[in-house]
Amino acid sequence: MLPTRNRRWVLAERPHGRNVAETDFRLDTAPVAQLAEHEFLIQTLFLSVAPVMRQYMLDGAGIERPLQLGEVMRGRGVGRVIASRNADFRVGDIVHGKLGWQEFAVTDGSPYFMMYKVRQRVAPYSTALGALGLTGFTAYLGLADVGATRAGDRVLVSGAAGGVGSICAQIARNLGARRVVGLAGSAAKCALLTQRLGYDAAINYRRDDVDQRIAELLPDGIDVFFDNVGAEILDTGLKHIRRHARIVLCGQIATYVDAGKPRPLYNHDAIFKRMARMEAFFIYEMAQHFERAEAALAAWIAAGKLEYLEDRLEGLEQMPRALIRLYSGENIGKQVVHVSD
């Protein structure tokens, strides 16, 4: 028996000039649409929340079509295919993609929906929204492929307490790194890095002299610099790169850059002098490597070599609260909502 009614959160208000509030959303019910050719129906198992969502609520964040009032709130999730008119996605498949904040989603699997199959069976499917999803793939492919991390490497990670950064130390170690140092913006985050997230040492970039601390903690320099931040942090890290270092540009630098004229880079000559490589990548362009990344990460989880932090709320009703928790920093680890089994 296929479902006929779909509960869903729609956008009710835009949070202009203020924080996101629960009243920005309205829970309603709509019929489940009939499937057209190539479409399939997904039952949502878990939904993700992400900081970018406030931007979606305002104007689309410049990368998406602006969301209209009354439309289903946008977001990624993991679900089970329960009906299909698409030969590539069969009933029973577990999939990741843009499901939206709702119990049932209809899609044709076109690129916009970021649909791919979840193949691992060793960890809860919620991990497809974190350590075994795009976050994990970004950390894994950034370190293993772009950064070519290998045995004996000394690794520096900025934004180390973030979604990607929080699993970088364990991944780097599993790839053979001898030492991994992380940068974060508070004493509490720094404690988390070394106590829970596998970092050998942490630097509080708001309080410490970053240049001096890198020199102390990585006295022989950096082989792989996984940078989620850019700007001053990138520049300071460059001073410490070793011969043939790889600098992986992964992250939030765009937010600095778009805010105005970017800060110049003073230590770029280290790239030339030390025969190094600095490279940016975009995870959405690496879909052909997702299956390999998932297999590697799942094997580490199964072997107890990759621990991940997840903060789970129960029930579709919790979606607005889950999002608001992100902005208040209440969550520890990836915030997900369990929608159905």
Next chain:
Amino acid sequence: MLPTRNRRWVLAERPHGRNVAETDFRLDTAPVAQLAEHEFLIQTLFLSVAPVMRQYMLDGAGIERPLQLGEVMRGRGVGRVIASRNADFRVGDIVHGKLGWQEFAVTDGSPYFMMYKVRQRVAPYSTALGALGLTGFTAYLGLADVGATRAGDRVLVSGAAGGVGSICAQIARNLGARRVVGLAGSAAKCALLTQRLGYDAAINYRRDDVDQRIAELLPDGIDVFFDNVGAEILDTGLKHIRRHARIVLCGQIATYVDAGKPRPLYNHDAIFKRMARMEAFFIYEMAQHFERAEAALAAWIAAGKLEYLEDRLEGLEQMPRALIRLYSGENIGKQVVHVSD
């Protein structure tokens, strides 16, 4: 009958605070040394001159042991093995390496001597000092391997009239590039680029507005930026890179950098925004690829798809003059001296 007497140029004076003069060198004669185990004897066929040699004469250029007065002048050459107690180098082999300014050289083939076998038989052996030697390998491996130049690419080369730059356009084209633009420092050099060296267009960086000219000549941007210069030129080029561009750092930037605090880079955000890669390389670390590079370059020369410019003087006696010609800019193309057949 092996030779017993070796004519050679030794350092007589150091050119402190002045140009190199013929009287800085003295031609003398010494016995040819007996071969110890692992040593072999090379008859010089061609010798190379290079701008760095004045530095050798002064202090070793910071990369070599300082040359002493009375020592044989240092330099690379190509020669024929005429006696050998080394199993890796046999009589008849043609080799490239640091032979010094002399008719006969004894070496044990250790890494310092940069010895490798010249395998191509399609072009004069003098090319082992230019288009079919380290210069050519630098251009080829920089474009093909580091730059991953491929069909349809738009290529910008700085220092395009230099040793490496002067063969970059033809190599890029042979790799499939659709358009190659070169930067040089005079109208005469720019004319050479387009008339003899295969460039589609040239920019005179001393006179033109480089930013504007790149925009005009490469309106869709740059896929591969082969940079021999660094500083402002690198920074300006970065503004024009395309998505997934490769910036190959090949060159003389070191001379800028060592002169003091390097100029900051303002347009580095393009690397992040356009998912690009910036990478430096050092040709002496790529010896395992020399045979492949030589084979590719030799095949293009044999097919008439790679023209090179060579300026040849006759006789060991000409060595000082050959070097002085470099500094006065009289030579067009690679300056070599023919020592014996």
